[in-house]
Amino acid sequence: MSLKATIYKAQLQIADMDRHVYADHSVTIARHPSETDERMMIRLLAFALNVPADDKAGNLEFAKDLWDVDEPALWHKDYTEAVQHWMDVGQPDDKRLLRAASRSERVSVYGFASSTDVWWKNIENKLTRASNLTIWHVPAAQSQSLAKLAQRGMQLNVSVQDGAVWMSTNADSVEITPIKLMGLDR
Secondary structure (H helix, E strand, C coil), X not given: CCCCXXXXXXXXXXXXXXXXXXXXXXXXXXXXXXXXXXXXXXXXXXXXXXXXXXXXXXXXXXXXXXXXXXXXXXXXXXXXXXXXXXEEECCCCXXXXXXXXXHCCEEEEEECCCCHHHHHHHHHHHHCCCCCEEEEECCHHHHHHHHCCCCCEEEEEEEEECCEEEEECCCCEEEEXXXXXXXXXX
């Protein structure tokens, strides 16, 4: 008998002053049995940092990356099902990233483990031809603090200003400062 996903629900109140996006979002996250709270919260962070201001060009949604190797953690598809933005978390290999870059307008990766620097040094030179690729590093201490906010039912306030992100609940707050290793701005 296989293990099933655990369902998490989050109410996000987003105030992104850098992109002028102000909205409330109700999201449902299926957490794979092998996924940690830290990884799931990085997916939620990626959602908050990339959700479009409106749905005129399609929707941003959580994909099935741990169930289906041909899908990212999140993607923004237009109404023709063309992938506008492919988002991965963790440390995907260079072949996966180059394949994603060839089938999407934009690709973003959110690395969060303490070994991200080692991973990046090993693949950096292999990705120079992917001009639509952006690599972000969330420092491990920050991603671990973010994981402590995980609950089956979450109400999170997300504020973004000058590249810094504050995610908070009624009881706790975490500051996250993603570091861009490569690519374009959000």
